[in-house]
Amino acid sequence: MNELQALLNDSLLRTKHVENAALININEKKVCASTFGFNVPKENALNLIYAFYKNLVQVRREGLYFKEKYYKCVRADEHSICLRNPDGGVIVVKTNTFILVATYRAGMYPSVCVEAVEKLEKMLAVYFDCPGGPENLYVKEVMKPHPGEGEVLVKVSASALNRADLLQRRGTYPPPKGASEILGLEAAGIVAGFGPGCEGRWKIGDAVMALLSGGGQAEYVTVPEGYLMPIPNDMTFIQAAAIPEAWLTAFQLLHFVGKIQKGETVLIHAGASGVGIAAIQLVRLAKAIPIVTAGTQEKLKATANLGAAAGFNYKTEDFSEKVLAFTQGSGVDIILDCVGGSYWEKNLNCLSTDGRWIIYGLLSGGEVHGDLFARLLSKRGSIHTSLLRSRKKEYKEQLVKAFTESVLPCFSGGACPRLRPLVDSTHPLHEIAEAHRCMEENKNIGKIVIEMPPSSEGKA
Numbered sequence: 208m209n210e211l212q213a214l215l216n217d218s219l220l221r222t223k224h225v226e227n228a229a230l231i232n233i234n235e236k237k238v239c240a241s242t243f244g245f246n247v248p249k250e251n252a253l254n255l256i257y258a259f260y261k262n263l264v265q266v267r268r269e270g271l272y273f274k275e276k277y278y279k280c281v282r283a284d285e286h287s288i289c290l291r292n293p294d295g296g297v298i299v300v301k302t303n304t305f306i307l308v309a310t311y312r313a314g315m316y317p318s319v320c321v322e323a324v325e326k327l328e329k330m331l332a333v334y335f336d337c338p339g340g341p342e343n344l345y346v347k348e349v350m351k352p353h354p355g356e357g358e359v360l361v362k363v364s365a366s367a368l369n370r371a372d373l374l375q376r377r378g379t380y381p382p383p384k385g386a387s388e389i390l391g392l393e394a395a396g397i398v399a400g401f402g403p404g405c406e407g408r409w410k411i412g413d414a415v416m417a418l419l420s421g422g423g424q425a426e427y428v429t430v431p432e433g434y435l436m437p438i439p440n441d442m443t444f445i446q447a448a449a450i451p452e453a454w455l456t457a458f459q460l461l462h463f464v465g466k467i468q469k470g471e472t473v474l475i476h477a478g479a480s481g482v483g484i485a486a487i488q489l490v491r492l493a494k495a496i497p498i499v500t501a502g503t504q505e506k507l508k509a510t511a512n513l514g515a516a517a518g519f520n521y522k523t524e525d526f527s528e529k530v531l532a533f534t535q536g537s538g539v540d541i542i543l544d545c546v547g548g549s550y551w552e553k554n555l556n557c558l559s560t561d562g563r564w565i566i567y568g569l570l571s572g573g574e575v576h577g578d579l580f581a582r583l584l585s586k587r588g589s590i591h592t593s594l595l596r597s598r599k600k601e602y603k604e605q606l607v608k609a610f611t612e613s614v615l616p617c618f619s620g621g622a623c624p625r626l627r628p629l630v631d632s633t634h635p636l637h638e639i640a641e642a643h644r645c646m647e648e649n650k651n652i653g654k655i656v657i658e659m660p661p662s663s664e665g666k667a
């Protein structure tokens with residue numbers, strides 16, 4: 208029994224709404240599974256595909272004549288059409304990939320058949336079979352997800368890369384319980400469907416960007432409706448995909464964790480990273496002063512262009528001495544630290560009295576050798592740590608809401624200061640391994656964006 212045959216049995220016959228069924232794959236132009244003895248000749252299959260292809264709008268409106276029988280449209284939405292022949296007891300369901308021809312039982316609900324066929328739909332997604340290097344990544348056909356309670360289905364146009372994707376690929380950062388195994392913590396695209404219980408905040412076709420716990424590097428992703436944000440005016444899907452994870456992380460660290468105040472100084476390590484670029488601009492928006500570190504002059508120049516008041520190359524100079532000189536000996540009020548181990552002493556050197564040191568990544572590792580506590584205590588400093596991905600749903604919804612209300616308008620024309628996502632490079636989905644290599648080699652300034660293949664139906 209092939210995979211589709213098994214799915215046909217599991218998803219369709221078990222519904223008890225159909226007796227016999229055959230599935231026609233539209234792209235392959237053939238019958239790919241059927242129940243025993245139920246024949247749909249190839250010629251009929253081709254005729255059906257052609258009938259839908261010829262005038263889909265008319266089929267939705269007026270139904271379809273097929274083999275001299277009339278099939279009335281009983282249900283239609285953006286992705287599927289369901290037709291029924293009242294005399295012959297035959298139902299035809301068309302989705303993006305399949306046409307189902309089935310004989311039905313008394314009391315059949317068309318929606319049950321549509322949902323069952325939609326479950327069979329596949330999509331392209333980034334995949335790896337075993338943890339390891341970028342060479343393990345490839346694009347695979349997997350089952351399309353279905354939105355659950357309070358979830359929205361998004362047709363993804365673009366997603367972006369994060370360090371977490373690299374760690375997950377290496378097998379050191381598994382997705383939280385219940386999250387998709389597919390890589391991708393953010394996406395931009397259009398609303399394509401709803402699960403039960405959605406509150407009506409979004410409609411089919413809305414352009415949205417989403418914070419995700421996983422699953423973004425695929426053609427479709429499901430997401431709780433409270434994690435969606437509208438795409439600001441005049442922004443492309445590629446630019447929008449560069450926002451959710453990096454900007455929400457930076458916003459959360461500065462406001463929810465660090466409680467940034469006007470006039471404070473903030474030291475941002477890895478200033479040209481996705482999170483760093485967002486943090487610089489958000490510190491300016493909070494009327495505070497951003498200082499950065501980075502590993503190349505080119506990166507420092509890019510951060511200065513986006514508002515960094517000072518920047519130091521951690522590879523060629525002692526950033527803590529430079530920061531102390533810049534702050535006239537007082538040190539910085541907040542440190543956003545994604546480097547960890549190798550920076551601890553220098554961080555404490557340039558932290559102000561009562562300063563907040565916020566650790567949100569460990570790019571150099573987590574081991575510390577030395578008298579950290581005594582040094583921290585002498586400054587009455589505090590250490591905070593934060594991870595966004597594993598936070599509770601309510602927390603993330605609150606974060607998305609606060610960001611949407613207070614920051615999102617500043618991405619649109621006329622806002623002052625105007626915020627902008629920085630896209631380093633764009634890679635098509637099939638170049639995912641190359642995109643990972645680029646990030647692993649620390650080449651990017653801002654975000655690496657992954658573009659989905661154009662839709663076969665020409666949408667989005």
Ligand SMILES: NC(=O)c1ccc[n+]([C@@H]2O[C@H](COP(=O)([O-])OP(=O)(O)OC[C@H]3O[C@@H](n4cnc5c(N)ncnc54)[C@H](OP(=O)(O)O)[C@@H]3O)[C@@H](O)[C@H]2O)c1
Nearest residue numbers: 370477480481482501502545567568570571593594595649
């Ligand atoms: N806690 C959370 O909720 C959360 C959420 C999102 C991201 N993060 C973390 O935030 C950090 C940035 O993520 P991203 O996706 O924005 O990264 P990214 O764009 O890939 O940038 C990371 C940059 O960090 C610098 N770097 C790498 N290794 C370093 C080391 N050993 N010492 C000093 N600098 C080093 C490199 O720039 P240089 O050339 O300047 O060295 C690199 O380009 C990562 O650690 C990520 O795990 C945490």
